[in-house]
Amino acid sequence: MRKRLVSNISEYMAGETKKTITLKRQVYTLETFAETYKDEGTKQSVFDNIKKSMRCSKKKAGKILGSYLPIIGFIRSYQLKQYILGDVLSGFTVSFMHLPQSMGLGILASLRPIHGLYSTFFSVLVYLLFGTSPYISFGTNAVMALLTQTVVEREADNFIASFANTNASLPTEDEIMDVKIDVSMACCVLVGIFLMGMGLLKLGIITTYLSVSFVGGFTTAAAFHIASSQVPKIFGIKVKTFAGAGKLVLMYIDLFSKITQTKFAEVIIGVICIIVLLFVKICINERYNKKMRMPIPIDFIVVIIGTIISHYARFEDVFNVNIVGEIPRGFTMPAFPNIDNASSFVSDAFVMAILSLAMSISMAKLCSDKHGLPIDDNQELIAYGACNFVSGFFHCFPSATALPRTMILSSLGARTTLNAIATSAFFLLIILVIGQLFVSLPLSVLAAMIIVSMKDLLLQYRNLPKIWKVNKYDFIIWVVANAVSILVDLNYGIIAGVGISIFLTVVNDQLSTGHLIGLSKSEDSAVRYTDGKNIRDINGVKIFKIPTNLYFATAERMKNHIFRRIMNPKKYLKKMQKLETMAEIVDEETIVNNNISIEYIGKPTSVSLDVKLKSLVLDCSMVNYIDMAGIAALQQVIKEYKTVQVDVYFVAIADNVCATLEAGEFFKTFPKSNVFVDVFGAISVLSSKAVDSTSSTKL
Incomplete structure (x- = not known):
C-alpha cells in the first residue's frame, strides 16, 4: 500500500504541468501568533494530576494488570x-x-x-x-x-x-x-x-x-x-x-x-x-x-x-x-x-x-x-x-x-x-x-x-x-x-x-557551520546562498541560518561565525576610526571604502556613516535547545550590531527555546515584535520597511 502511494505521488509530481501552491495569511510575529492561536486548554495542577492517577476502578485495575501481564x-x-x-x-x-x-x-x-x-x-x-x-x-x-x-x-x-598465602590446600x-x-x-x-x-x-x-x-x-x-x-x-x-x-x-x-x-x-x-x-x-x-x-x-x-x-x-x-x-x-x-x-x-x-x-x-x-x-x-x-x-x-x-x-x-x-x-x-x-x-x-x-x-x-x-x-x-x-x-x-x-x-x-556540533540563505528569483522558496545567482536581492537585509543548538560548547563559535560571514561590528568600527583619522588629514576629500562613505563637513573630525546592511535575520528553525551561554551569545550579537545601526530579527524559534528565552529574561531587552514565525513574514515586513525608508530619504 505504501509503495503504491509513493508511486502515485511520484506520478502526480512528474506530470507535464508543474504543480504550484498559493498560500494566503497575515504576517505573524511571536506576539501576534501567540494571541491568535493561544492555548485555551485548562491546565491542571500537579496535585490534580497525582489525584487523577491515584483513582482506581475495576476497568483501570484490569488494564494495569493486562499491561504488566500481556499473556492475559x-x-x-x-x-x-x-x-x-x-x-x-x-x-x-x-x-x-x-x-x-x-x-x-x-x-x-x-x-x-x-x-x-x-x-x-x-x-x-x-x-x-x-x-x-x-x-x-x-x-x-x-x-x-x-x-x-x-x-x-x-x-x-x-x-x-x-x-596462595595460607597453609590450606x-x-x-x-x-x-x-x-x-x-x-x-x-x-x-x-x-x-x-x-x-x-x-x-x-x-x-x-x-x-x-x-x-x-x-x-x-x-x-x-x-x-x-x-x-x-x-x-x-x-x-x-x-x-x-x-x-x-x-x-x-x-x-x-x-x-x-x-x-x-x-x-x-x-x-x-x-x-x-x-x-x-x-x-x-x-x-x-x-x-x-x-x-x-x-x-x-x-x-x-x-x-x-x-x-x-x-x-x-x-x-x-x-x-x-x-x-x-x-x-x-x-x-x-x-x-x-x-x-x-x-x-x-x-x-x-x-x-x-x-x-x-x-x-x-x-x-x-x-x-x-x-x-x-x-x-x-x-x-x-x-x-x-x-x-x-x-x-x-x-x-x-x-x-x-x-x-x-x-x-x-x-x-x-x-x-x-x-x-x-x-x-x-x-x-x-x-x-x-x-x-x-x-x-x-x-x-x-x-x-x-x-x-x-x-x-x-x-x-x-x-x-x-x-x-x-x-x-x-x-x-x-x-x-x-x-x-x-x-x-x-x-x-x-x-x-x-x-x-x-x-x-x-565535534560534529563544533564543526557545524551556518550559512546565508536567500529567496529564489523564480519563486517563493528559501534557498542556500552560494554565488548570488538566481537569488533575489533584498535591499539591506541578510538572512543567516543557525545550524545547531546553542549551548556552552557551540554558542561562542556560532557568534564568531555570524560575525565572520555577515560583518564584524568591532572591525567595522576600527576601520571607521582609521578613516576618520584620514579625514582629519585630507581636507574636503571623500573617502569611499567598501560599504562606508565618510565625508568632511565643516570641521575635519565630523564623520557621517552609511552602511548598506540594515537588518540581520537569524533563522533559528534548527535550534532545539539553548542554555545561558547561548542566550548571552545572542544578546552580544544584538548589542554589537546595534553599535553599527543594524537591527537584528529572529524567525522560527521553537516553543521550548522561546520558553527558555522568557525564563532568561531575554525579552526584557529585546522586543517580541522582532521575532517572526517564518522567513517569508520577516522578509515581507523588512522589504516594505526598506522601501519606505528609501522613499523618505529621497523626499
Whole structure:
C-alpha cells in the first residue's frame, strides 16, 4: 500500500504541468501568533494530576494488570484454528536450535552445559508471561555468555589467589565451580534488577544512546572473542585463563606456544562439523528459505549424530576426545544468590543489562516493523528484567535474545508468545529425561556450532566500505569500538565506543557551520546562498541560518561565525576610526571604502556613516535547545550590531527555546515584535520597511 502511494505521488509530481501552491495569511510575529492561536486548554495542577492517577476502578485495575501481564491479552484474543499451527511449529523448531546453543553457551560461560539448559528454560517460561513480542526468543546468548565468562573467571581467580598465602590446600574443581555458579547467579539477579528498574522508570529511551555503528562494531568484536574462545577446543588444547587488557592476544600466544599438543581427532571432528553446518545453512536453508516450510535443524541433527558416533566409537577412550560429560537429571534446588562480593562485579552486571536491552529491544522493534505488531518498549524491559531476575535463583547466567532464533520465529509465523509453551515443554523433557543421552557429545562439535553461529556477526566487516561512504563518523565509531574490544577487552571497548560516540557528537556540533540563505528569483522558496545567482536581492537585509543548538560548547563559535560571514561590528568600527583619522588629514576629500562613505563637513573630525546592511535575520528553525551561554551569545550579537545601526530579527524559534528565552529574561531587552514565525513574514515586513525608508530619504 505504501509503495503504491509513493508511486502515485511520484506520478502526480512528474506530470507535464508543474504543480504550484498559493498560500494566503497575515504576517505573524511571536506576539501576534501567540494571541491568535493561544492555548485555551485548562491546565491542571500537579496535585490534580497525582489525584487523577491515584483513582482506581475495576476497568483501570484490569488494564494495569493486562499491561504488566500481556499473556492475559494473548489468551483472551487467541484464535485457536488460525494460531495453533504456527505457534507449535515455530516453538518446536526453535527448540532444536536452542538445545545445542544452550549446552555450548553454558560451557562458553565457564559453567556446565546443564546451566545453559536451565538459563533457557526459565528465561523462555518467564518471557511467556511478561513479553509482548511473539518473535523474541529469549534465552542463552553468546555475548552474555562471554561476558559472564569474564566475570566468573576473574572472581574464581581471586578465590584461588586467596589460598596462595595460607597453609590450606588449593580448592577443588567442584569448589571453584560453586564460586562461578554463585557469581553467575548474582550477576543474573543484578541484571534483572537493573532492567526491571529501567522498565518501571520508563527508561526505554536509554537505547537511543547506543548508536548503530557502536553496536555493530562491538557485537562483531564480541563474535570474534566468542569464536576465538572455541578455537582451543577445536584443537583440543587447554590454554591458560587470562583476564584484563589484551587477554585475547595473550590467549593466542599461549595457544600457538602449545600447538604441538594438538589432538588431530578433535580437529577432524570440528572441521567436518563446520563444513556440514556451513553447507546446509548457506546452500540449503538460506538459498531455499522461501520455498521451505521450516529450515533444516542442522544444529540439532549434528548434535544427535555426533553424540551417537562418539558413544559407539568410544571417542573419549580411543582418541582421548573431550566430551560434555555427566549432565545431571532434573532441577537443582533454588537458592538465594551470594551477593557478598557484588560490589566487584556490579559494573559488569550493568554493562550486561545495557547490552541485553540493546540487543533484545532492537530485534523486537525490527520484527515489530516487519509484521506490524506493536510492542511496549518499557514492558519489554520489565520482561527482560524478570527473565534474568527469576533465573538468578535457579543456577542460571544472564540471558538475552539471539538473532538466529528470533529470525526463525519470525519466518515460521509465530502468532503469540504462547509459542514458548512448546519450547518450554521440550526443554522440560530434556532436563528431566533426555539430557543424560548427550553425555558422549564431543566438545569440538559444540565449539564448531558456536563458531558457525557467529558467521553473520563476523560478516559485518563487509559493511565497512558502505559505512565509510555514508558517514565517516560512524566508520570511526565502528572501528574504534571494534579494535579496542578485540585488542584490549570488551569492557574497555564499551567505554571507548560510547566515549568516541559522545566525543564525535560534540565535534560534529563544533564543526557545524551556518550559512546565508536567500529567496529564489523564480519563486517563493528559501534557498542556500552560494554565488548570488538566481537569488533575489533584498535591499539591506541578510538572512543567516543557525545550524545547531546553542549551548556552552557551540554558542561562542556560532557568534564568531555570524560575525565572520555577515560583518564584524568591532572591525567595522576600527576601520571607521582609521578613516576618520584620514579625514582629519585630507581636507574636503571623500573617502569611499567598501560599504562606508565618510565625508568632511565643516570641521575635519565630523564623520557621517552609511552602511548598506540594515537588518540581520537569524533563522533559528534548527535550534532545539539553548542554555545561558547561548542566550548571552545572542544578546552580544544584538548589542554589537546595534553599535553599527543594524537591527537584528529572529524567525522560527521553537516553543521550548522561546520558553527558555522568557525564563532568561531575554525579552526584557529585546522586543517580541522582532521575532517572526517564518522567513517569508520577516522578509515581507523588512522589504516594505526598506522601501519606505528609501522613499523618505529621497523626499
